[in-house]
Amino acid sequence: MRLATWNVNSVKARLPRLLDWLADKQPDVVCLQEIKCAEAAFPADEVGELGYETAAHGDGRWNGVAILSKVGLADVTRGFAGDPGYAGEPEDGNDALFPTPPDGPPPHETRAIGATCDGVRVWSVYVPNGRVPDSPHYRYKLAWLEAFREVVTTELPNGPFAVCGDFNVAPTDADVFDPKAFIGQTHVTPAERAAVTALLETGLHDIIAKPMKGDNPFTYWDYRAGMFHQDKGMRIDLVCVSDAIAKGIGSTYIDREARKGKGPSDHAPVVVEFIL
DNA sequence: ATGACCCCTCTAAGGGGA
Numbered sequence: 001m002r003l004a005t006w007n008v009n010s011v012k013a014r015l016p017r018l019l020d021w022l023a024d025k026q027p028d029v030v031c032l033q034e035i036k037c038a039e040a041a042f043p044a045d046e047v048g049e050l051g052y053e054t055a056a057h058g059d060g061r062w063n064g065v066a067i068l069s070k071v072g073l074a075d076v077t078r079g080f081a082g083d084p085g086y087a088g089e090p091e092d093g094n095d096a097l098f099p100t101p102p103d104g105p106p107p108h109e110t111r112a113i114g115a116t117c118d119g120v121r122v123w124s125v126y127v128p129n130g131r132v133p134d135s136p137h138y139r140y141k142l143a144w145l146e147a148f149r150e151v152v153t154t155e156l157p158n159g160p161f162a163v164c165g166d167f168n169v170a171p172t173d174a175d176v177f178d179p180k181a182f183i184g185q186t187h188v189t190p191a192e193r194a195a196v197t198a199l200l201e202t203g204l205h206d207i208i209a210k211p212m213k214g215d216n217p218f219t220y221w222d223y224r225a226g227m228f229h230q231d232k233g234m235r236i237d238l239v240c241v242s243d244a245i246a247k248g249i250g251s252t253y254i255d256r257e258a259r260k261g262k263g264p265s266d267h268a269p270v271v272v273e274f275i276l
Numbered sequence: 277a278t279g280a281c282c283c284c285t286c287t288a289a290g291g292g293g294a
Contacts, residue, residue, distance in 0.1 A: 009293085010283055036284065061284060062292075129293065168294070186294060194293090223281035224292070232278095232294075261279045266293085 001071065001120060001274055002027045005237055006258075007220075007267035011035040011066070012266055015043055021258055024053035027271060028071045029117045035064035040065060057113040062184065063167070064110050065126050071118035082084050082147040085107045086128070086140045110239030112148065114155075119276070120245070121155055125165035130186035138186060141168070152202045160276055161242040163204065166220075168236055169196045171206060175235035177216065187236060187241040196238075200216035204240040209252035209270045219254055220267045228259055239272050248274040 004027040011032060012064060030052070035052040035060050051070045057078040058064030067073065072228075073238070085108045114123045126146065130141035155161055169192045173179040182188045201207055202204040208217050218233030225231065240250075250273040259268045 013283065034283085131292085132294085182294095185294080220294075223277095223283095226278090226280035228280090229278045236294080256278085263279090263282095266282075 001029060001118060001273065001276075003029045003120075003122070003162060003164065003239065003274070004269050004271045005031040005033070005124065005239055006269035007033040007237060007265060008067060009034050009036075009265040009267065011042060011064075012037055013263070015046065017258070017263065017265075019046060019050065021255075021269065022047065022052065022068075025269075025271065028087055029120070029122055030068040032066040033064075033066065033124060033126040033166045036061065037064060040185070048179045055113055055115050057110045059110045061173060062109070063126055065113045065124045067113055067115045067116040067117070067124050069115065072116070074116045075114075077114040079108050080112050080114075080148065080151045082150050083112070084140060084143040084147055085109070086137070086177050089250050092109075100115060101109070107269045108190065111144070112151075114151070119156075120160040120162060121158060123151065123163040123165070125163060125167070126237065127166065127168045129168050130192065132182065133186055133189055141186070142195050144190055145192075145199060149202060151200060152204065155182055156203050156242060159202075160244045162239065162245060164270075167196060167238050170236055171196055171235075171238070175217070177218070177232040177234070187234065200240060203242060205243070205246040207239045207246065207249060207252060207272050208235070209239065209272060211254050212256045217254060219270055221259060223241070223264045223266050235268050237267055239270055240272070241272075244276060245274050252272060255264040
């Protein structure tokens with residue numbers, strides 16, 4: 001199976017590039033993040049012409065995830081039980097960790113979708129950004145990661161399993177261009193890294209794909225200030241797989257070519273191949 | 277050259293990304 005993950009930063013804005021990339025790279029299963037459209041607005045017909053079935057989970061404006069597959073798409077799960085949701089900030093008049101709106105439970109953002117593709121259970125996730133350490137958004141990020149761990153522990157015994165996506169965490173200092181540049185910021189704090197480690201310790205392997213140029217396995221480069229051509233990036237898009245898949249991993253790459261040129265996403269696709 | 281933010285929409289004196 002050729003499995004890919006890509007934060008496209010709007011599937012509508014990226015559609016021409018996405019279609020060209022799918023036709024060129026021919027992945028079997030693709031996890032997308034930040035589709036930024038409602039499920040009904042996803043260009044399923046366009047990717048369908050290339051042989052892909054689509055399962056999408058989106059709310060229209062922010063976030064949004066999808067799975068595309070050429071090898072079957074069964075048992076689709078949108079969201080997950082235990083998702084803490086995010087409902088507001090202290091400035092809104094409530095300083096509780098996850099303030100509950102007066103008219104109901106916190107809304108669940110569209111950040112996770114699961115499906116079974118040719119016997120492999122696959123999740124596409126877009127972990128909350130966190131914005132600023134110790135903010136409500138940051139606490140939501142940590143709670144979200146902890147809650148998602150339950151999905152993994154529940155489903156991992158059932159067979160080959162992969163969780164792919166934008167984790168918004170750089171697991172180690174080797175995953176950022178300059179650790180000093182990130183002091184005091186999210187994505188690198190001990191608590192965020194511990195949350196990802198805890199997720200992996202359920203029995204997953206973080207597959208670090210091969211960079212196409214240089215030694216840095218970065219998957220994201222800020223649009224601003226020429227960060228990409230200076231290779232000032234981060235590795236925050238992860239492919240985490242169960243033992244059975246890890247044993248069968250073959251070629252892997254981070255497609256930095258897809259970050260070049262006119263109108264790219266700020267993230268590059270990550271591609272791994274494996275046999276079971 | 278990969279070349280110096282870009283996505284969304286309540287089209288901004290905006291929100292969010294990481």
